[in-house]
Amino acid sequence: MTNQDSTRTPYIPNESVHPWRRFVAVGDSFTEGIGDPDPNAPGAHRGWADRVAEVLGQQVDDFAYANLAVRGKLIAQIVADQIEPAVALHPDLVSICAGxxxxxxxxxxxxxxAAQLEDAVARLASTGAAILLFTGIDTGFTPVFRAFRGKVAIYNENVRAIAERHDCIVADQWALKVVQDMRFFDDDRLHYNALGHHEVARMALRALNVPNDLEAMQPEPLPVRTWREARSEDFGWAREHFVPWVLRRLRHQSSGDHIAAKRPDASPMIRLQKD
Structure with missing residues (x-):
């Protein structure tokens, strides 16, 4: 952005600040922040992208942030509904986690x-914005999604190749071993909780090489449960979360149907909430 105040000291990149003034995040529930309720806005979600934007907004003037992500969206929907609106916001930093x-x-x-992802990345990169991509988490630690581990690994290799071809920055969730622990996940066992989103935010800031004072957060010790208590929790989870998820798939429905982006316009993000 052009600085209208001729008396202000020009921005000079150094080790304590970053070059971005307009950050736009696109994607699905991961980027929307599902699993991380915002205590300052009942019914809203915070998430890693908000946390990153809070840090970026503290370090430079005239910073603005938009989040177009909507839960449950497939990559074709993200490409169709979010890429051109993201371009129209004229970002200099875009994150995309889709697929x-x-x-x-x-x-x-x-x-x-991955071919659909690359089409989206190529369009975003054509604007000159820096692009932040994410690999998927290593699902080997969770029985529910362990069967998809090979597919995630193949997709991740495609993500890294796309990043190489289009000069993107990669935030490597696969290598983020600390979150391979159900204490970093919400009750649905699919989305990160506040601890998980906080750790992803720290990882994203490391990938962007942005200094910050976010510290690692320690989860509570694992509770001691009997076999019967553990099975009861599993049945409760299946009834409340897994069965509805399967039914939505069968009905071709999405948790994001009729949900709008939480921050469709780029605006200041100055709050830094202490965890």
Whole structure:
């Protein structure tokens, strides 16, 4: 952005600040922040992208942030509904994490999903903005999604190749071993909780090489449970979360149907909430 105040000291990149003034995040529930309720806005979600924007907004003037992500969206929907609106906001930093909902669907092809991602990345990169991509988490630690581990790994290799071709920055969730622990996940066992989103934010800031004072957060010790208590929790989870998820798939419905982006316009992000 052009600085209208001729008396202000010109921005000079150094080790304590960053070059970005307008950050736009696109994607699905991961980027919307599902699992991380915002205590200052009942019914809203915070998430890693808000946390990153808070840090970026503290370090430079005239910073603005938009978040176009909507839960449950497949990559084709993200490409169709979010890429051109993101371009129209004239960002100099864009994050895109898409394809995860496709990869965990039976019978899908991670190479074909990655081809759609590359089309989106090419369009965003054509604007000159810096692009932040995410690999998927290593699902080997969770019984529910362990079967998809190979597909996630193949998709991740495609993500890294796309990043190489289009000069993108990669935030590597696969290597983020600290979150491979259900204490970093919400009760639905699919989305990160506040701890998980906080750790992803720290990882994203490391990838962007942005100094910050976000510290690691320690989860509570694992509770001691009997076998019967553990099975009861599993049945409760299946009834409340897994069965509804399967039914939505069968009905071709999405948790994001009729949900609008939480921050469709770029605006200041100055709050830094202490965790």
């Amino acid at each position: 995860g909902n496709d990869v965990i669907r039976p019978g899908t092809d991670p190479d074909a999903i």
